[in-house]
Amino acid sequence: MAITYEHIKTCRQTGARLGKVHTPHGTFDTPAFMPVGTLATVKTMSPEELESMGAGMILSNTYHLWLRPGSDIVEEAGGLHKFMNWNGSILTDSGGFQVFSLSDLRKIKEEGVHFRNHISGEKLFLSPEKAMHIQNQLGADIMMAFDECPPYPAEHKYMKDSVERTSRWAERCLTAHKRPHDQGLFGIVQGGEYEDLRKQSARDLTSLDFPGYAIGGLSVGEPKDVMNRVLEYTTPLLPTDKPRYLMGVGSPDSLVDGALRGVDMFDCVLPTRIARNGTCMTSNGRLVVRNAKFARDFRPLDENCDCHTCRNYSRAYIRHLVKANETFGIRLTTYHNLYFLLNLMGQVREAIKEDRLGDFREEFFEQYGFNKPDAKNF
Amino acid sequence: MAITYEHIKTCRQTGARLGKVHTPHGTFDTPAFMPVGTLATVKTMSPEELESMGAGMILSNTYHLWLRPGSDIVEEAGGLHKFMNWNGSILTDSGGFQVFSLSDLRKIKEEGVHFRNHISGEKLFLSPEKAMHIQNQLGADIMMAFDECPPYPAEHKYMKDSVERTSRWAERCLTAHKRPHDQGLFGIVQGGEYEDLRKQSARDLTSLDFPGYAIGGLSVGEPKDVMNRVLEYTTPLLPTDKPRYLMGVGSPDSLVDGALRGVDMFDCVLPTRIARNGTCMTSNGRLVVRNAKFARDFRPLDENCDCHTCRNYSRAYIRHLVKANETFGIRLTTYHNLYFLLNLMGQVREAIKEDRLGDFREEFFEQYGFNKPDAKNF
Numbered sequence: 064m065a066i067t068y069e070h071i072k073t074c075r076q077t078g079a080r081l082g083k084v085h086t087p088h089g090t091f092d093t094p095a096f097m098p099v100g101t102l103a104t105v106k107t108m109s110p111e112e113l114e115s116m117g118a119g120m121i122l123s124n125t126y127h128l129w130l131r132p133g134s135d136i137v138e139e140a141g142g143l144h145k146f147m148n149w150n151g152s153i154l155t156d157s158g159g160f161q162v163f164s165l166s167d168l169r170k171i172k173e174e175g176v177h178f179r180n181h182i183s184g185e186k187l188f189l190s191p192e193k194a195m196h197i198q199n200q201l202g203a204d205i206m207m208a209f210d211e212c213p214p215y216p217a218e219h220k221y222m223k224d225s226v227e228r229t230s231r232w233a234e235r236c237l238t239a240h241k242r243p244h245d246q247g248l249f250g251i252v253q254g255g256e257y258e259d260l261r262k263q264s265a266r267d268l269t270s271l272d273f274p275g276y277a278i279g280g281l282s283v284g285e286p287k288d289v290m291n292r293v294l295e296y297t298t299p300l301l302p303t304d305k306p307r308y309l310m311g312v313g314s315p316d317s318l319v320d321g322a323l324r325g326v327d328m329f330d331c332v333l334p335t336r337i338a339r340n341g342t343c344m345t346s347n348g349r350l351v352v353r354n355a356k357f358a359r360d361f362r363p364l365d366e367n368c369d370c371h372t373c374r375n376y377s378r379a380y381i382r383h384l385v386k387a388n389e390t391f392g393i394r395l396t397t398y399h400n401l402y403f404l405l406n407l408m409g410q411v412r413e414a415i416k417e418d419r420l421g422d423f424r425e426e427f428f429e430q431y432g433f434n435k436p437d438a439k440n441f
Numbered sequence: 442m443a444i445t446y447e448h449i450k451t452c453r454q455t456g457a458r459l460g461k462v463h464t465p466h467g468t469f470d471t472p473a474f475m476p477v478g479t480l481a482t483v484k485t486m487s488p489e490e491l492e493s494m495g496a497g498m499i500l501s502n503t504y505h506l507w508l509r510p511g512s513d514i515v516e517e518a519g520g521l522h523k524f525m526n527w528n529g530s531i532l533t534d535s536g537g538f539q540v541f542s543l544s545d546l547r548k549i550k551e552e553g554v555h556f557r558n559h560i561s562g563e564k565l566f567l568s569p570e571k572a573m574h575i576q577n578q579l580g581a582d583i584m585m586a587f588d589e590c591p592p593y594p595a596e597h598k599y600m601k602d603s604v605e606r607t608s609r610w611a612e613r614c615l616t617a618h619k620r621p622h623d624q625g626l627f628g629i630v631q632g633g634e635y636e637d638l639r640k641q642s643a644r645d646l647t648s649l650d651f652p653g654y655a656i657g658g659l660s661v662g663e664p665k666d667v668m669n670r671v672l673e674y675t676t677p678l679l680p681t682d683k684p685r686y687l688m689g690v691g692s693p694d695s696l697v698d699g700a701l702r703g704v705d706m707f708d709c710v711l712p713t714r715i716a717r718n719g720t721c722m723t724s725n726g727r728l729v730v731r732n733a734k735f736a737r738d739f740r741p742l743d744e745n746c747d748c749h750t751c752r753n754y755s756r757a758y759i760r761h762l763v764k765a766n767e768t769f770g771i772r773l774t775t776y777h778n779l780y781f782l783l784n785l786m787g788q789v790r791e792a793i794k795e796d797r798l799g800d801f802r803e804e805f806f807e808q809y810g811f812n813k814p815d816a817k818n819f
């Protein structure tokens with residue numbers, strides 16, 4: 064088995080899981096946050112920087128790499144790890160999400176999806192078999208089954224058809240997957256906010272015995288309490304001896320709330336995307352470093368942070384760089400934001416160890432400002 | 442004295458100088474190339490990366506820092522070294538070059554220059570006293586006298602007036618300079634392509650006993666043989682116990698040709714600027730990594746280079762990143778180009794040590810392709 068989950072303990076206060084995921088490229092502690100490297104690079108960061116901040120696994124996007132530079136080129140380079148010089152673990156998504164979020168004129172059929180390239184307009188086709196072939200070429204440690212990520216909200220009838228097709232596609236993925244010895248394929252539980260469909264999806268997929276399971280179709284515009292409710296009834300449907308991955312979630316509050324409901328892995332572009340506008344996550348909440356009030360503020364972004372950025376650079380300097388469109392400024396904010404989330408997951412793991420994740424949640428939400436009536440979304 | 446020059450030996454084949462420049466922030470070997478960090482950052486690079494590639498001194502621009510973030514903010518931060526977290530040596534130019542190259546509607550008067558901010562259009566005034574005040578606020582190890590950088594070509598009459606005014610301004614700079622104990626002020630020899638005016642300028646400035654001298658007004662559009670001829674008769678006019686700095690020169694051929702004529706220090710934006718378009722300097726000449734022929738080329742940018750980029754990344758990967766506008770791609774090309782020039786200067790120093798800089802020049806020019814009839818400018 065390419066991927067195994069080692070369960071260490073369950074938080075007595077919340078039921079959250081402390082564990083390890085073992086992959087052909089090393090082991091990482093869970094619950095874990097995975098930085099996103101869409102095009103075989105976590106925007107602005109070097110592999111050494113990712114390693115130094117404690118990233119164990121990163122995510123890269125099948126759809127994007129298929130189009131640029133082409134998965135055949137990545138394969139010829141010796142796979143994604145070698146191509147991008149990252150020796151830690153990598154997860155690739157299936158391309159499904161981008162087909163549904165980026166492409167125009169898509170037509171979903173039983174055999175797969177016809178759509179147009181979001182850059183060139185060229186006609187393309189993606190199917191379970193094709194998504195497996197591309198991901199086998201990329202060679203990530205974890206691959207994802209090709210699924211439909213339905214819109215939110217969607218009618219029950221639409222969602223039921225979609226869930227059933229996704230289950231049939233999952234079976235085809237397992238059959239088409241050529242490297243189960245060194246690439247672990249995860250199934251994706253869909254079903255939107257319908258408990259009966261989540262159950263149906265989880266039952267279908269767990270019967271296929273994937274080495275891990277993702278929860279998809281969340282963080283697509285639904286309110287946070289909907290996401291939490293869905294997680295509450297979905298994670299208990301998943302096997303306890305396999306990792307559980309909540310796709311596309313990376314706001315600090317949702318990471319804690321997801322871990323608390325038994326999720327082991329998360330990914331999101333949020334920390335890197337907001338960093339490029341100079342928006343930072345700090346222990347005292349959101350800090351927009353472009354703001355004029357930081358022009359002469361020589362304190363670090365976060366006075367409670369010991370990351371490379373906060374140990375060496377001031378708000379005034381970073382503000383200057385970001386305002387002048389200097390790349391090094393967004394290197395510094397990107398490093399800090401990723402470190403912040405990786406460090407947050409470390410605190411979450413510590414709290415699980417001490418059976419106090421519920422208390423930690425209250426303290427963290429209070430200090431970050433999530434309990435304020437006008438709290439921003441992250 | 443803030444800045445001292447230690448002469449080690451003269452190349453018996455060419456007369457080139459091997460030496461060391463001692464500054465309050467360390468010592469670097471000469472001939473040396475200085476990467477340019479216009480806005481208190483060498484574009485895309487971290488201070489650690491600059492250190493790892495062997496940069497001893499970097500340059501930053503007074504004019505740009507005066508406008509953004511403001512030299513008072515840099516002073517409040519504790520000076521440029523602390524503001525940007527660079528503990529090596531720094532040289533700031535005088536702002537003169539930018540006043541003449543970037544600003545509109547400038548009026549040169551005896552007291553100084555009236556002009557407009559190239560960003561906001563705001564009316565500004567820069568004078569020898571003002572340029573010294575700003576550079577004292579920035580706190581670099583080496584400061585430059587405020588000079589006029591005349592256009593090329595310029596009439597003899599215009600140039601003579603300009604040279605004489607620059608000499609009067611140089612005297613005012615010395616008087617206005619408030620930190621001679623920890624900041625060394627260099628005079629700038631002007632005179633364009635007129636030997637009599639270069640002599641007059643050198644005589645005026647050397648009589649003022651600066652701790653170092655720059656040769657200005659070159660690399661402003663004149664042919665390379667004009668630059669070399671001017672250097673040939675100008676460097677012998679300068680004291681042998683002070684460093685000599687050729688401003689704005691950074692093409693590989695001109696670095697070798699300058700060192701060969703007795704220059705100790707160089708700076709230029711060329712290596713970092715072309716890197717941002719994916720153009721690289723290699724031991725076999727210019728390489729435009731965006732080129733389609735590199736799509737499946739898994740060799741390093743330069744097979745003879747041992748820099749971090751060349752040890753870890755392929756042309757195919759870098760091409761992919763540069764074409765997708767991924768910052769990490771230009772980090773890799775920038776690192777390589779700077780390393781290439783710093784390493785070239787190391788080879789130049791080695792050749793001086795062995796009294797064979799003339800031979801080295803021939804070998805290097807041949808391999809790089811400078812002897813080809815269609816040779817590109819760098």
